[in-house]
Amino acid sequence: MNVHRTLATSARVLRQLRHDPRTLVLLMGLPCLLLWLIAWMFNNTRVLDQFGPLLLGVFPLIVMFLVTSVATLRERKSGTLERLMASPLGKVDFVLGYGLAFGLVATIQAVVVTTFSVGALGMDMPGPLWAIIMVAALVALVGTSLGLVASAFASTEFQAVQFMPAIIFPQLILGGLVMPREQMPAALEAISRVMPLTYGVQAMKDLSMSGDPGQIWSEVVVLVAFIVGAIALGSLTLRRRTV
Numbered sequence: 508m509n510v511h512r513t514l515a516t517s518a519r520v521l522r523q524l525r526h527d528p529r530t531l532v533l534l535m536g537l538p539c540l541l542l543w544l545i546a547w548m549f550n551n552t553r554v555l556d557q558f559g560p561l562l563l564g565v566f567p568l569i570v571m572f573l574v575t576s577v578a579t580l581r582e583r584k585s586g587t588l589e590r591l592m593a594s595p596l597g598k599v600d601f602v603l604g605y606g607l608a609f610g611l612v613a614t615i616q617a618v619v620v621t622t623f624s625v626g627a628l629g630m631d632m633p634g635p636l637w638a639i640i641m642v643a644a645l646v647a648l649v650g651t652s653l654g655l656v657a658s659a660f661a662s663t664e665f666q667a668v669q670f671m672p673a674i675i676f677p678q679l680i681l682g683g684l685v686m687p688r689e690q691m692p693a694a695l696e697a698i699s700r701v702m703p704l705t706y707g708v709q710a711m712k713d714l715s716m717s718g719d720p721g722q723i724w725s726e727v728v729v730l731v732a733f734i735v736g737a738i739a740l741g742s743l744t745l746r747r748r749t750v
Contacts, residue, residue, distance in 0.1 A: 516601055516605065524608070530574060534571075556632075560712070563620060565684070568675065568707070569671070571616075571654065572674070572675060576655070576667040598742045603738065616644075617647055620643065625639075633715065639711070642727070645734070646707035653674055655738065679704070682699060684708060
């Protein structure tokens, strides 16, 4: 790993994103729009207070997965990645550079969406704002790291999008959104333990119920471990070009 090359890769990705307003709208505007629709639909109820914190962990995962997987695959298809690999830039530098760039974007997204939900929509969240933003940013980083892994196995942008049902949807079903995990059959509950969204949802539940950030640190550690593991896997499976 070379720090200078990693940071240079991050800077290049951020410059590309800055000149791509549609992607920025998707990253920042879409989650806010969806939460606003829910708040409007269930006006004068506590639905947003109950489900809003959980959605703060779901939307960043989905959006960051899509953007990262498609963007990384585009680098391969355009030949940019092959040219970069011909330079001293290594796979680890590339993957970490992408991870840092989208990690920064994920953190900004978490700040924007959380601030909008609590400030503009009036979502009641007992937990401290910094803890909510931290969990949302970590879940978004999970989406980024999973997107890097998925891009290694896709040959087209359409295939990258097709990986979402296989990677994201099972987590939505088994992560505690549809049914409390303790009420699931033992086999499904065991499967949910190896899914990162499970820990993001649990952390948001803890913050929305008790408001004590001290209860979420075990989930935070697991999320960080998932991120590190997925980035390492992404660097091992990264291909220079799409055949």
